[in-house]
Amino acid sequence: MGRFAPPLLGLAAAASLGLATWAADQGPALPSLPAHPLGAVTPAGLLAEIIPDGAQNAEQLRRGQALTIAGDCMSCHIRDGGQPFAGGLGLNTPFGVIYSANITPDANTGIGAWTNEQFYRAMHEGVGAHGENLYPAFPYPWFSRASRADDEAIFAYLKTLPAVKYVPPANHLPFPLNIRFMVKGWNLLFFRPHDVQADAGQSAEWNHGAEIVSGLGHCGGCHTPLNFFGAAKSDQALQGGDVDNWVAPNLTANARTGLGAWSVDDISEYLRTGRNARASAGGSMAEVVSYSTSLMSDQDRRAIAVYLKSQTASPDRAPGTPDPGAMRRGGAIYSDACASCHLENGVGQPRFFPPLGHDAMLQQADPTGLEHLILAGGRVGPTATRPSPLIMPSFAWKLTDDEVADVSTFIRNSWGNQAAPVDASKVRTLRRRLGLQATHYTANSGDQG
Amino acid sequence: MAGTAGAAVAAARHDGMLGGPPQTFTGAVPWQEGAADAPPGVSGTDFIFFTSAERAFIEAAVDRLIPPDPVGPGAVEAGVPFFLDHQLAGQFGQGQHYFLAGPWSKGTPQQGYQSRFSPAQLYRAAIPAIEKYVAATFNGAAFSKLAAADQDKVLKGLESGAINLDGGVDSATFFAMLLQNTREGYLSDPIYGGNKDMAAWKMIGFPGAHYDYKEWVTRHGERVPYPPVGFKGRPGWTER
Numbered sequence: 001m002g003r004f005a006p007p008l009l010g011l012a013a014a015a016s017l018g019l020a021t022w023a024a025d026q027g028p029a030l031p032s033l034p035a036h037p038l039g040a041v042t043p044a045g046l047l048a049e050i051i052p053d054g055a056q057n058a059e060q061l062r063r064g065q066a067l068t069i070a071g072d073c074m075s076c077h078i079r080d081g082g083q084p085f086a087g088g089l090g091l092n093t094p095f096g097v098i099y100s101a102n103i104t105p106d107a108n109t110g111i112g113a114w115t116n117e118q119f120y121r122a123m124h125e126g127v128g129a130h131g132e133n134l135y136p137a138f139p140y141p142w143f144s145r146a147s148r149a150d151d152e153a154i155f156a157y158l159k160t161l162p163a164v165k166y167v168p169p170a171n172h173l174p175f176p177l178n179i180r181f182m183v184k185g186w187n188l189l190f191f192r193p194h195d196v197q198a199d200a201g202q203s204a205e206w207n208h209g210a211e212i213v214s215g216l217g218h219c220g221g222c223h224t225p226l227n228f229f230g231a232a233k234s235d236q237a238l239q240g241g242d243v244d245n246w247v248a249p250n251l252t253a254n255a256r257t258g259l260g261a262w263s264v265d266d267i268s269e270y271l272r273t274g275r276n277a278r279a280s281a282g283g284s285m286a287e288v289v290s291y292s293t294s295l296m297s298d299q300d301r302r303a304i305a306v307y308l309k310s311q312t313a314s315p316d317r318a319p320g321t322p323d324p325g326a327m328r329r330g331g332a333i334y335s336d337a338c339a340s341c342h343l344e345n346g347v348g349q350p351r352f353f354p355p356l357g358h359d360a361m362l363q364q365a366d367p368t369g370l371e372h373l374i375l376a377g378g379r380v381g382p383t384a385t386r387p388s389p390l391i392m393p394s395f396a397w398k399l400t401d402d403e404v405a406d407v408s409t410f411i412r413n414s415w416g417n418q419a420a421p422v423d424a425s426k427v428r429t430l431r432r433r434l435g436l437q438a439t440h441y442t443a444n445s446g447d448q449g
Numbered sequence: 450m451a452g453t454a455g456a457a458v459a460a461a462r463h464d465g466m467l468g469g470p471p472q473t474f475t476g477a478v479p480w481q482e483g484a485a486d487a488p489p490g491v492s493g494t495d496f497i498f499f500t501s502a503e504r505a506f507i508e509a510a511v512d513r514l515i516p517p518d519p520v521g522p523g524a525v526e527a528g529v530p531f532f533l534d535h536q537l538a539g540q541f542g543q544g545q546h547y548f549l550a551g552p553w554s555k556g557t558p559q560q561g562y563q564s565r566f567s568p569a570q571l572y573r574a575a576i577p578a579i580e581k582y583v584a585a586t587f588n589g590a591a592f593s594k595l596a597a598a599d600q601d602k603v604l605k606g607l608e609s610g611a612i613n614l615d616g617g618v619d620s621a622t623f624f625a626m627l628l629q630n631t632r633e634g635y636l637s638d639p640i641y642g643g644n645k646d647m648a649a650w651k652m653i654g655f656p657g658a659h660y661d662y663k664e665w666v667t668r669h670g671e672r673v674p675y676p677p678v679g680f681k682g683r684p685g686w687t688e689r
Contacts, residue, residue, distance in 0.1 A: 325689060332685035336678045340660030376483040391480055397487035403686055434483060442484040
C-alpha cells in the first residue's frame, strides 16, 4: 500500500491472520477468498500519505508534498481510470486538446531521468527536458513564482511516488499551433517569469495567501479571463474565466458575482470541505477541492481566504431585464423540476442542496456554468470531511433548450439574484458541445436495454 | 477537469446484466456527466402493432371499459389505444418481465399471470377469437358494430370466463389484462402515449410526477394547488 509502510498495514496483516486461524477452527475449510483487488491507492489517499520522521529528507519531502498539493498537480496529471500522476488527461483548450504529461518517476515515460535543473526549467521557464517549449496549458506562468528550493522539494517528492510506465496520447492541435516553437513567441509576448516579491505593507498571512493564489495554486489559470491568445488578462485578475464549458466565477470582492458576501470562514470551509452554507464545489472545482485545497493545512486555506478577500471588486455591469414570459415559464419549471431539493423559496438545504438566493455563481455574466449544470448534472467533490459526493441529476433528457433557458433566466433573477437573461440558442450550442442531444443512460439502467 | 468525475475509479458495475462479471469500485462513487435514467417514452402518432381490425376492436372495447362522461374523457379520447399499441410493440408486449416457460398450470389468482402467451401474443390470439365468437352470436357482426349493451354483454362474458374462445385463449385472463392495461393507459404519464393532456389526472386531482411533497408534510387538510405535471412537463412550461 504505502511507500512508507504505514503502521496500519501491520494491523491489517494481523487481522487477516486472526481470520485465517478462526477459519481453520471452524471445521471444513472455507473457500479461499480472492486477493483483495484494491492494490491501488486513491489519488487523494496517495497525496495524504504521512511521510514518517525516519524517511530520508523527511523535511524536504513534506514540503514537496505540501507544494504538490497546493499546485493541484493531480487534477490534470491523472486521466479517468488512470494512475496518479501518470498524465494522459485531455485538456480542452480553445486551441485544441493538449494531453497532460506523465510526471511519475518512470525513467522512460515519466520524469525519472530528469535532473533538478531540468525540472526547474520546466517549472520556471516552460521548457521540457530536451529544451522543447511546453504549451502554457501547463501553468508555468504561475509556477515560475515558486523558488528553486520549492521546485527541488516538489521534484524530490514526485520521485518517491510509484513509477508508472505510460505514454500519454499526442496532442491534437491545428497547424501552426502544433509547432512548439510558436510558444516562444507567446512567451515573449505574455510570459513574465519572476519569483514572489513579498509585500511589506501586508501581513505575513496575506503574503502567504498571495504566494499560493498567484503562484503554485495558479487560481488565475481558470479564474482570470484569457485574451485571444489564451494568456491571462493581468488587468482583470481573478474576475472570472471559462474553462472546459464551465465558468470559473469571479473571486474579487464584487458583492453580486464575486466573494464580496463571503467571509474568510466561508471561503476556508468551502476549500476544506467542498461546501459551505452558500455553495458547493462542482465542475472542475470539485477536483481542485478533492485533490488540493481539502488536503492543505488550515493556515494555507485561511491565507488564501484572507488574500482573496483583499481583491478589489470588479466593476459591475447592469444586467438586462428578463422577459416576464420567460420568468413565468421558468418559475413553473423551477417549481416542478427543482423545488423538491432547492425548495420553492430557493433556500435549499445549506451544505447539501445549495441555496440559490444572492448567489455569486448563478449571477456570473456568462451563464454557461448554470446551463452546463442543468443539462449535464453535477457532482460535489468528495473530501475527508464531507465524503458523500452529492449529485445533481442531469436534466438534458427532460428539459428542452427553451426550458433550460427559461428556468436559468428565472433562477438568475429570483431571490435577490439579478443577471442577464439566458438565450436558448446558447443552450443548444452547449448541448451539442457536450454531446447530450440524445439521452445517455447510466451504467445502472439495466432495463433500458 | 475531466468530464467524468472520479479519476482512477477502477471500474464499473454489476447491474444484473446476464453474463456481466461483478466489478469493483474504488476511489469515488462513479458518476457520469450527462447520464440519466430517463423513462422510455414514445413518440409520433402512428400505430405500429395493431392491425386495422384489431384496432377497431380495441377502440370499441376500451371505450366501454372507460366511457366518456361529464366527469372525464373516455379511454379513446385519452389515447389508450395508442398507448396499448406501443406497449404491445415494445418490451411489455414481448413479456420480457414475465417468466413464460412451462409448466402452464391453471394457477390461482394469487399466483399471477400463468399463460404461455406473451402479452402481444395474447392480444393477437384473443381478438380474432372474440370476433369469431361475436360473429357467430350476432349474425356476422363485428364487435365494434354492436350496440353498447351487446358490447357490454360480451365483455362481461369474457370477464366471468363464461365465453369459451378458440386458439387456447382463456377469456378471463385476456379480459383481466385488457382492463388492467386500459387503466394503465388512462392514468399513466403522458410520455407513454395515454392520459392525453393529463385529463385523467385532472379528473382525480392528482398533481403528477412531483419528486416529493416535502413542503406539504405538515400541512394537513389543505388541497395541493399544483396543476398536474408529467415527466416532460406541462403547458405552463412552454406557454408563450
